[in-house]
Amino acid sequence: MSEKNIDTSKPKQPAKPINRRDFLKSGLRAAAFLSLASITGYSLTKSMSDDLVWQIDPNKCVQCGRCATTCVLNISAVKCMHIYKMCGYCDLCGGYFKPQVKNLDTAAENQLCPTKALKRSFIETPYYQYDVDQELCNGCGKCVKGCGAFGNGSLHLQINHNVCKNCNQCAISAVCPADAIIRIPSRKGYLLKTGFQVPKT
Amino acid sequence: MTKLKYFLATFLLSVIYQLGSAQRFPAPEFESGHIPPETQTIAPRGLGWEYLDVAVLLLALSIMSWFVLKKRSRKGIFWTSIFSILYFGIIRVGCVCSVGSIGNVTLSLFQADYVIPVTMIAFFIIPLIFTILFGRTFCAGVCFMGAVQDLVNIRPVSLPSWVSKPLSVIPYIYLILAVLLAASGADFIICRYDPFIGFFRMNAPLGMLIFGAVILTLGIFVGRPYCRFLCPYGVLLSWMSKISFYHTTITPASCIQCKLCDNSCPIDAINKPVNIHPENSDKGRRRLISLFILLPVFIFLGGFVSSLLYKPLSTIHPTVKLAEEIKWEKENNKKTDSEESKTFHASGMQISQLFTDAGHVQTIFYAGTWLGGSLLGLFFGISLLRTSVVSRQTDYEPNRGSCVSCGKCFKYCPVQKQVAETDSKSGVI
Amino acid sequence: MNKRKKEKLTLTQPEKEIKRRDFLKKSLQAAGFLSLASVAGYFGLRKPTYDHPAKNPYELGLDSIGKITKEKYCDVSASMLKIPFETSKALAVDKDDNIYISGDKSILILSKEGKKITQFDTDITATALAIGDTEIIYAAFENHIATYSLAGELLKRWPSFKKESYITSLVITGTTIFIADAELEQVHEYRTDGTYLRSIGSKNKEQADCFILPSYFFDVAVAPDNRLWAANTGKHKLVSFSSEGKLSTYWGETSAAVEDFCGCCNPSHFAIMHDGSFITAEKGIVRVKKYNSTGKFECAIAGPEHFEASSTGLEIAINSENDILVLEPAVRKIHIFKI
Numbered sequence: 024m025s026e027k028n029i030d031t032s033k034p035k036q037p038a039k040p041i042n043r044r045d046f047l048k049s050g051l052r053a054a055a056f057l058s059l060a061s062i063t064g065y066s067l068t069k070s071m072s073d074d075l076v077w078q079i080d081p082n083k084c085v086q087c088g089r090c091a092t093t094c095v096l097n098i099s100a101v102k103c104m105h106i107y108k109m110c111g112y113c114d115l116c117g118g119y120f121k122p123q124v125k126n127l128d129t130a131a132e133n134q135l136c137p138t139k140a141l142k143r144s145f146i147e148t149p150y151y152q153y154d155v156d157q158e159l160c161n162g163c164g165k166c167v168k169g170c171g172a173f174g175n176g177s178l179h180l181q182i183n184h185n186v187c188k189n190c191n192q193c194a195i196s197a198v199c200p201a202d203a204i205i206r207i208p209s210r211k212g213y214l215l216k217t218g219f220q221v222p223k224t
Numbered sequence: 225m226t227k228l229k230y231f232l233a234t235f236l237l238s239v240i241y242q243l244g245s246a247q248r249f250p251a252p253e254f255e256s257g258h259i260p261p262e263t264q265t266i267a268p269r270g271l272g273w274e275y276l277d278v279a280v281l282l283l284a285l286s287i288m289s290w291f292v293l294k295k296r297s298r299k300g301i302f303w304t305s306i307f308s309i310l311y312f313g314i315i316r317v318g319c320v321c322s323v324g325s326i327g328n329v330t331l332s333l334f335q336a337d338y339v340i341p342v343t344m345i346a347f348f349i350i351p352l353i354f355t356i357l358f359g360r361t362f363c364a365g366v367c368f369m370g371a372v373q374d375l376v377n378i379r380p381v382s383l384p385s386w387v388s389k390p391l392s393v394i395p396y397i398y399l400i401l402a403v404l405l406a407a408s409g410a411d412f413i414i415c416r417y418d419p420f421i422g423f424f425r426m427n428a429p430l431g432m433l434i435f436g437a438v439i440l441t442l443g444i445f446v447g448r449p450y451c452r453f454l455c456p457y458g459v460l461l462s463w464m465s466k467i468s469f470y471h472t473t474i475t476p477a478s479c480i481q482c483k484l485c486d487n488s489c490p491i492d493a494i495n496k497p498v499n500i501h502p503e504n505s506d507k508g509r510r511r512l513i514s515l516f517i518l519l520p521v522f523i524f525l526g527g528f529v530s531s532l533l534y535k536p537l538s539t540i541h542p543t544v545k546l547a548e549e550i551k552w553e554k555e556n557n558k559k560t561d562s563e564e565s566k567t568f569h570a571s572g573m574q575i576s577q578l579f580t581d582a583g584h585v586q587t588i589f590y591a592g593t594w595l596g597g598s599l600l601g602l603f604f605g606i607s608l609l610r611t612s613v614v615s616r617q618t619d620y621e622p623n624r625g626s627c628v629s630c631g632k633c634f635k636y637c638p639v640q641k642q643v644a645e646t647d648s649k650s651g652v653i
Numbered sequence: 654m655n656k657r658k659k660e661k662l663t664l665t666q667p668e669k670e671i672k673r674r675d676f677l678k679k680s681l682q683a684a685g686f687l688s689l690a691s692v693a694g695y696f697g698l699r700k701p702t703y704d705h706p707a708k709n710p711y712e713l714g715l716d717s718i719g720k721i722t723k724e725k726y727c728d729v730s731a732s733m734l735k736i737p738f739e740t741s742k743a744l745a746v747d748k749d750d751n752i753y754i755s756g757d758k759s760i761l762i763l764s765k766e767g768k769k770i771t772q773f774d775t776d777i778t779a780t781a782l783a784i785g786d787t788e789i790i791y792a793a794f795e796n797h798i799a800t801y802s803l804a805g806e807l808l809k810r811w812p813s814f815k816k817e818s819y820i821t822s823l824v825i826t827g828t829t830i831f832i833a834d835a836e837l838e839q840v841h842e843y844r845t846d847g848t849y850l851r852s853i854g855s856k857n858k859e860q861a862d863c864f865i866l867p868s869y870f871f872d873v874a875v876a877p878d879n880r881l882w883a884a885n886t887g888k889h890k891l892v893s894f895s896s897e898g899k900l901s902t903y904w905g906e907t908s909a910a911v912e913d914f915c916g917c918c919n920p921s922h923f924a925i926m927h928d929g930s931f932i933t934a935e936k937g938i939v940r941v942k943k944y945n946s947t948g949k950f951e952c953a954i955a956g957p958e959h960f961e962a963s964s965t966g967l968e969i970a971i972n973s974e975n976d977i978l979v980l981e982p983a984v985r986k987i988h989i990f991k992i
Contacts, residue, residue: 048467052356052467055352062329062345063345066329067345085566086713087709088712091711097426105263110251111247111248111867114889114907115915124909125908127907146254147254147255147858150252150258154261155264168713173718173915174249184266191328191412192415197411200563200566202542209268213265222267248937250917386681390681390682392682394685397689537693604682611679
């Protein structure tokens with residue numbers, strides 16, 4: 024390296040390394056802005072087209088009980104839905120009563136549902152209507168299993184969009200043994216056994 | 225009998241799917257004229273809350289940046305962080321957060337069919353932009369997790385660097401691991417292993433609650449253990465902060481090297497002035513060149529060591545986990561009786577298909593671990609290279625990368641007091 | 654050049670230390686990375702154990718559905734006959750124990766051993782069959798009845814009752830024929846020559862003789878004392894009527910126990926043995942049970958494991974030797990139970 028001329032009138036020499044650093048800094052800033060902008064832009068182009076929510080495919084569900092225990096929310100966002108069109112309105116409902124029920128009444132010891140969310144009401148002989156109180160339902164799937172085993176299968180589990188937080192990864196979907204939890208566009212509404220149904224707002 | 229049950233369930237469900245005559249119990253015709261109700265489908269929540277979250281985030285970041293840079297008020301920072309805990313933590317129950325948004329963004333980049341909500345992009349990008357502008361004011365108190373750790377840190381103890389330096393490697397590994405696992409669709413480890421969310425949700429696996437309690441207890445003495453040694457978003461923020469336009473300073477005016485702020489930082493983020501001769505440029509240049517040559521070696525080593533782990537990492541992915549279980553069943557000639565195994569056997573899927581899928585996932589992990597490890601090697605090499613950067617620091621400055629702008633050092637600086645006194649004397653508030 | 658050599662300074666002590674400290678820090682970082690990698694590798698490379706899978710806290714034990722304990726079974730010997738029909742509907746036996754089956758738009762007549770006697774085509778599959786003493790086959794085709802000779806010759810076609818009628822069962826006693834109409838939910842009583850006598854079944858839902866039929870399963874039979882019995886499937890009761898068509902007695906309870914009936918509409922079919930005891934067949938939980946003449950459960954002839962799970966249409970016929978013939982259309986068989 025050549026000898027440095029200590030020139031007080033020109034203090035530019037020691038300034039060079041700093042300028043290099045500044046240049047690097049500006050370059051990095053530009054790179055950072057560019058990458059942030061491209062991530063935003065790319066993600067936004069997809070967001071404008073669609074909006075995904077979690078839903079359970081009722082034909083794949085095996086009622087393993089994990090919906091009730093794995094959802095990050097205190098009371099699971101998975102609720103039982105009743106497809107009235109498919110219901111037989113039976114006196115001895117496979118989803119309401121325990122398998123070896125003695126008396127067909129609303130006594131707690133006869134009921135399958137651990138939270139008493141499934142309600143039974145008399146319509147006319149011999150038909151009874153069964154309604155699900157979604158606020159009490161914890162998504163355990165016992166009634167679904169019973170209805171499927173000795174009934175028409177008109178009860179099935181589904182994710183309630185009002186409660187579901189729409190996590191980036193549904194904790195239940197990670198442990199679902201049947202891979203039944205999928206993402207569908209939110210405009211399609213709920214995935215019920217009889218097809219998609221958009222809720223009335 | 226259980227196998228029959230599974231077969232029955234799948235068979236019956238497929239039969240029952242056709243309405244009417246295929247049903248076991250036919251739909252009744254009510255003579256009393258009763259009309260069956262419609263299946264109750266509740267409309268989703270409005271997005272109002274989520275847009276409000278973004279607005280509050282912007283507001284909080286702006287206020288915090290003002291408190292850190294302009295007003296330099298520890299009190300302001302403190303109360304803003306209390307507000308963050310209340311709003312983002314308690315009212316919004318800790319979800320959504322910017323730290324977890326890494327998972328969403330990764331998924332959005334690597335999975336063609338995933339659509340990231342606009343609010344999530346906002347939660348990812350906005351703190352990064354504010355950090356490029358103003359430094360890590362997000363960490364100061366807008367991030368409710370950082371705010372919680374700040375609150376419990378009542379007896380800060382300085383960690384020796386032989387402890388803190390190796391531990392500070394973890395966030396890089398965590399970030400690379402999180403991106404790899406999220407991109408491959410295996411798991412979202414940032415959200416799953418967040419120690420604080422369990423307290424806000426009042427619901428978490430026991431292990432996570434214990435982990436959270438440990439972190440908070442540790443946080444009484446060690447400043448911000450999650451932020452320093454775990455937070456993956458902090459890695460991105462530290463990068464942005466290193467190149468930020470503005471940054472918080474300990475002194476409001478100029479440093480007088482009084483050393484009073486020496487031990488004031490609870491997270492040891494103050495860069496002290498270095499008192500050495502700049503070394504001989506020959507030796508320096510030689511070392512720099514050798515480090516540049518070693519850089520590809522580090523990259524390769526990093527990639528190589530990480531790729532050794534691709535198999536166990538891949539078992540985090542559910543397909544590979546199931547394939548391992550089925551393989552174990554075949555080898556030991558018995559069934560595991562787990563839900564996954566039962567459902568798989570009842571589904572009728574070919575085992576060969578499962579193994580092919582699992583192999584495909586493992587290939588992705590092989591490539592991912594090579595890439596991730598190389599990146600880690602690159603970071604390590606760069607950090608070594610930076611030792612060759614001559615530091616002409618004469619003042620006490622916060623470390624641009626790791627300072628979280630908490631402002632706890634402000635009160636130690638006598639210049640601050642002097643400035644405040646002159647301000648009040650001259651009537652400026 | 655010379656100047657450069659002169660300027661080769663030796664590192665001063667504090668510089669050395671700082672360099673050493675720096676190097677130490679960096680190598681500790683590397684060591685940290687490697688140790689973390691090895692820890693991760695250890696945990697990852699351990700073989701998982703699959704011996705204790707997690708239990709479902711909301712497990713619903715379905716094994717007890719339809720389970721019949723050993724002591725509740727009758728002592729029967731079972732055999733079967735294969736039938737060639739894809740879909741079969743009705744079953745009947747005559748006094749010579751020949752077996753009549755309707756299926757695939759034809760009627761097949763088998764001997765007692767299962768040998769084919771004759772088969773003839775019909776327009777649609779007959780929904781009910783009954784054989785009169787005078788060797789006339791009475792076949793119901795949804796909403797009307799036609800009579801055939803044993804050779805398959807169409808003798809007479811009765812006019813239909815109502816267009817919507819759906820006849821599920823016929824029983825002949827002497828000169829009277831009872832026709833179970835599942836659509837109109839009544840049992841029509843006619844003379845075998847075609848004169849209409851009455852329709853049995855009230856419209857008052859509270860009464861036991863108001864037939865509630867959620868599905869097209871409605872069976873009738875005549876007991877040895879000539880009383881008409883009909884299955885009120887919706888109420889899970891078997892109801893008897895006097896010769897004037899008035900409600901006489903009834904029995905049957907609803908519960909999940911094996912002694913009672915469950916599901917929407919059971920017993921879907923029944924028959925009466927020569928001593929007056931009842932043989933009932935159910936759908937849903939597919940089983941065949943025996944009750945005594947007062948309606949008390951005696952034993953189970955065959956439980957769900959004997960049949961296909963989704964079987965329906967288990968028509969029962971009793972032959973002259975008190976053998977129980979049960980048609981199972983889904984598997985194209987006739988089960989024969991001998992007590």
